[in-house]
Amino acid sequence: MNVDRRTFIASTAATMLTGTTVTTWAQDRIVKIGMPMDFTRVYTFVTAEYAQGHRDYLTLINDRGGAGGYKILADITDHGNDIPRAIEAYERMKREGAVLIDPLSTPVARALVPRALEDKINMVTTLSGRSDAADGEAFPYVMPLSPNYWTQAGLLIDYFRQQDKDLRGKKIVLVHIDTPFGKEPIPIFQALAGKLGYSLQTFPYAPPGNDQAAIWPQVRRAQPDWIIFWGAGVGQTVALSEAVRNGLKMDRISSSVWLSESDMDVVGKDACKGVIKFEAAAGGRDPKVIQQILSEVVGKGKGAGQEAKVGTSYYNIGVMMAAIAAEGVRKAAEKAPNGPVTGPWLNAGIRSISDFTAEGMLPGITVTSQDHQGGGKGRIARWDGAKFAPQTDWFTANQDLVWSEIKKYSEEFKKSGK
Amino acid sequence: MLYRRAGIRHTSYRHERMLWPLPFDRYLVGTIAAFLIVAPFLIDRLYLVAYLLPWLIWSMAALGLNLLMGGAGQIHLGYGAVMAIGAYSSVHLVRAGVPFEIAMIAGGLASAMIGVIFGFAALRVKTLYLAMSTLAMQYIVDFVIAHVPAISGGTQATIQVPPVRFLGLRIEGDIATYYFALAVCTVVTLFMLNVHRTGFGRALAAVREKDYAAEVIGVSTFKYKLLAFWTSSFIGGVVGAVLVVCYLRSVSPDQFHIDLSVQIVAMVIVGGLGSVLGSFFGAALILFTPIVLNNLVASIAAGAGLSLSSDLRAHIPLMLYGALIVGFLVLEPLGLAKIYDNVRNYFLVWPFRYARK
Incomplete structure (x- = not known):
């Protein structure tokens, strides 16, 4: 889209007036997830590729009508691996109703553990964070969901x-x-x-x-x-x-x-x-999910980034985590179709994921209330x-x-x- | 007009030495203090826990460092390490069953003692050389924390802060932590406001201006340089304890790396060397500009229907942030406090500009 100065100023003024609301869907059936991540300090390209995969998968799912009837809305922002910024983002997303937070940073995840446990917000710590969080009994709301x-x-x-x-x-x-x-x-x-x-x-x-x-x-x-x-x-x-x-x-x-x-x-x-x-997840473009993303998302010009990155290792890990989150939402909707969408609602869903392979992309991932690692399989x-x-x-x-x-x-x- | 000086007559020395002789300044300080006291009941929780609380804590840290940098003219690039020592000492003491009142002070003392050891470098070297020696402190402390499991807490290197009580009050939740930080911040601020007017503060100023000239007029640089390090490190240690108890709730080594030290040095410099008010301004600018710009760019992008890549969206605020800091320092090298001072000076005599000397 072309932006000239007038549209830019007008839209700036408009957003100032309406406050800092992010795009909202007309329907009510939305699950919000917050992804404050580090794009600028330490993890940089890792985060960019991960977030791209995550966004593309969510686009795929949402265009098909969502998971279990719920659309998943991700708010992605930068925290620069800085704890005050991450805490601000966490608190803001919590206020906006996020039920899952994915910080993709070990220091930030460690710092957010006490808050996530207290607020009952599911915090995904993909291949990062505390390894002992695999123990679901000690960390009910911390979700590595990947081999530690x-x-x-x-x-x-x-x-x-x-x-x-x-x-x-x-x-x-x-x-x-x-x-x-x-x-x-x-x-x-x-x-x-x-x-x-x-x-x-x-x-x-x-x-x-x-x-x-x-x-x-x-x-x-x-x-x-x-x-x-x-x-x-x-x-x-x-x-x-x-x-x-x-x-x-x-x-x-x-x-x-x-x-x-x-x-x-x-x-x-x-x-x-x-x-x-x-x-932890199959790489490359062979998995069925990646093929679907290529044809239904990237092929239609809705991709979140460069097409060349589709199918790289970190892109696929992003797809993996989005898929697991979506499966968690689907399971949660199966258990309680009418919500309300809260941390515990999604928690119950994620903790009942069993033998989920994302159509062959993942080893069978089984999350229980004891095991948050998901089985510890890899290749x-x-x-x-x-x-x-x-x-x-x-x-x-x-x-x-x-x-x-x-x-x-x-x-x-x-x-x-x- | 606003800052009216007419009618102020000093009838006693005490009166003459008031912190804020102008009524307007007093009202302003009073209003801000009143706002800070009722803030938990006025503003949204988000702004309390994610803005006001860290602002108070980082301002305290900037004040502590400002005593050393602005007050005594000694640069310190390892202030994050000083805070780490206070944080770890106090948390370990609390875990060992020591009451937090004592643990907090003990954390300050531990920082002060270790800070003074590195302060000895200041007796021999100045400016950039001192910067390097304090930088060494940062790395040595980082290394020791990360390599002694008894300090860092083993493989996971994260220690949870147990619930603490201060004078019988539980410091937990959003409101108690805020008030506790506010109370400590008030004490530190009052100390910093008054220190300039004591013999100690004047000795530091003498050392700052020229250390051998200070020695000539009878101010022991040996004593006062070390005292400056001692006091500043003590404040740093206490702030470290407040930081982990009120805000972070868990301690891990990466919270106190060089990034934190540089952040606090930046707060002091952008705010204004030696200025109490500047420390608050500097802390606000350095802490919140990235956040505010980030949210602003996000909402503009959303409002204009732009589909920015996550990567670009993350980097635009950083570019603006850098430009802003350069802009402020070009506009007023003496810091944000001086910008406020310029405005105040303008209004002191407004609308009778010719009355300014």
Whole structure:
């Protein structure tokens, strides 16, 4: 649309007069979700791709008449990873009737936990936030709905075990960002080292990780059988390019879920052929849902961003979370068709999602009032120079260990704050 | 006209030393104070918990730093770390069963003690070099918090703040937390308003202007530089405790990173070095401009029926924000407080402009 100065001024004046109301639909059957996210500080392109996928999926669902008769309206805004801004956005969205909040930021999610629990607003912490929030009894309104970092660690190690048959005497190296987030998976790796007989060596690098030149030669000297690098944002790209520079074998290097096509573009698509990562949702454009989005949303010019990003890893994670939220709304509407739309209403819906695959895009996700992780299933994918190709079927492993860790911290959480 | 000076006669020294000799200033301060007191019953909850409360807390932090930067002329880039020490000490003490009244003061003392250690750098180095040494404090404190599980709370690195009582009142919910922050803010503000008029404040001013000249006239720079760090860090520690108890309700290391320190330095500079009023203006501008611009851009886009990409929508407010800060500093390098002062000076003699000297 063309905007000249007159329309701009007129509309500015009009909105000033009418107050800061966001577009509202004529019907009453609306579920509002709030997505204050970080577009500008730390997660940047991750958020942009995630939000694009999320918006496109909601457009798809709403154009078809919504989920369970309810349209889902998302209010997306920037919080710049700044706690006061996030709290303002949270409080404003709460006032506007949002029943689900998706901040996509670990620090913000941690800061919002007490408020979400108190206000009974569902807070989605996709692949972020507190890992122990998988315990639905301690955190009834905090919803990871995705495999936490402990599960990801457990699955990666299990994949190595599948490949090498036996990990006894092997050496596994963990290169991680030196923050609480980076150190989070270490207990799982250590516990599994005791169980499976491999030796673990850790190499922390200083945050934010744009210089790791001193670490990787040491990694090479350690002659590891497997390497795992654990970080976020720019640290991941740098880690991978340092690994390439040090001539490490790419097919023995692996990452948590935070690695995408965008990182590969930076490092060099061919240079990092063979790299392994954990996948929570199918990537690429093959899944049926992505095909539907391409034809019904993007094809009709309603896409929320560049078409080239459709089907990238983070885009698909956005689709995944939108799909799970929509399924939660559908379940909630099944239970109580006439609402009223509140946090507890949606909570009951989300907590009764069972074996939801979004038409083959996800492993069967089952959320219960105990398990907010959704089952902890994922798969391993390998970069083949053009895309991440799945190496395994959806599977889960070492959940007993993960859950003992979850319980340990959730018990502590229950005791604290009293 | 507004700020009438006619008819003010001082008949005693006490009277002459009043904080606000002009009746209009007194009415203004009184009105604002009255508004702040009845605010919880007047304004929407959103504005109370998401605007007024953080504004009071960040203003206190800016005041504490302003004592050091504006009062004593020592730059500090690690004020976030100072607040972190206060926050962690007081929360751990409360968890250990210490009453919050004591824990809050103890948090301040812990910050003061550690702050003074880093303040020793100020005895030898100035300006940019001091900035670097205080920056080191920021990183050292960050590192220690993140690497000592006993402080950070282990793998999840988040500690919930237990419910606390202050003098028998439970500090929870929206209203009690607000009043508590308001009370502490009042104390800090009164201290800052008066400190300039004490021997301590004048000694700091002497140190700020030229430290060896201060030494020549008998003001011990050793003592007063450290005292400045001590006092400012004490305030920072107490503010840290108030911040986590009233506003954040949980403590994690990333709440006190360099971003917070830079934010507070920006508040002091944009507001006006050494100005009490400026600290409040600066805190409001730095905290809320991004939010207000963000909401404004969103509503304009929605009203005009524009379909902006989420990315662009997020970046437009930031560009405006940057331009605004540059604009304010170009317009008045002495800060927002000076802009207010210019307006006030204009009205002091309005409409008889020629009466200005």
